[in-house]
Amino acid sequence: MDTIDKKNIALVAHDYKKKDLIEWALFNKGVLAGHSLFATEATGNLVEKELNLPVTKVKSGSMGGNQQIATKISEGEIDILIFFWDPLAQLPSDPEVKALLRIGMAWNIPVACNRATADFLVSSPLLNSSYQKQQPDYKAQGKENLSESFFSDTDENYGLLLTI
Numbered sequence: 001m002d003t004i005d006k007k008n009i010a011l012v013a014h015d016y017k018k019k020d021l022i023e024w025a026l027f028n029k030g031v032l033a034g035h036s037l038f039a040t041e042a043t044g045n046l047v048e049k050e051l052n053l054p055v056t057k058v059k060s061g062s063m064g065g066n067q068q069i070a071t072k073i074s075e076g077e078i079d080i081l082i083f084f085w086d087p088l089a090q091l092p093s094d095p096e097v098k099a100l101l102r103i104g105m106a107w108n109i110p111v112a113c114n115r116a117t118a119d120f121l122v123s124s125p126l127l128n129s130s131y132q133k134q135q136p137d138y139k140a141q142g143k144e145n146l147s148e149s150f151f152s153d154t155d156e157n158y159g160l161l162l163t164i
């Protein structure tokens, strides 16, 4: 049997998206069982109960759990973030939600925010194999240098950048 490269997968869902996440997770239980699961508190409790799989839980998202997951991402402890956030609700934790998504981008981990993307993600052959992600080097490229190198080019190239 092929051995799989185990990933640390964080699962987070807003209340109106928890049903969606649990349905998705149940459908993909066989795949998820081969990996290590992390979650915010209420999401994690549901995953444990419905999937009967172990979950490392942090605090509830709105009580610091979003930041805890973000910290784990920046410490290299989370490989994949599945975050079904609610696009129809304004929440007090919106700044932390944005921060978590930003950290996922900054550390170049795969982030799925809806079921379709999560489906594509779990069906990728890369999920079970070793994958060396590119690590952004923000130290070498300070923000000013970055925007200079992007925008000191001709107007034509500047226009091109805005369209990609």
Ligand SMILES: O=C(CO)COP(=O)(O)O
Residues within 6 Å of the ligand: 012, 013, 014, 015, 039, 040, 041, 042, 043, 044, 059, 060, 061, 062, 065, 066, 093, 097
């Ligand atoms: O609030 C959340 C995401 O912002 C999720 O937290 P819970 O999983 O504890 O509901």
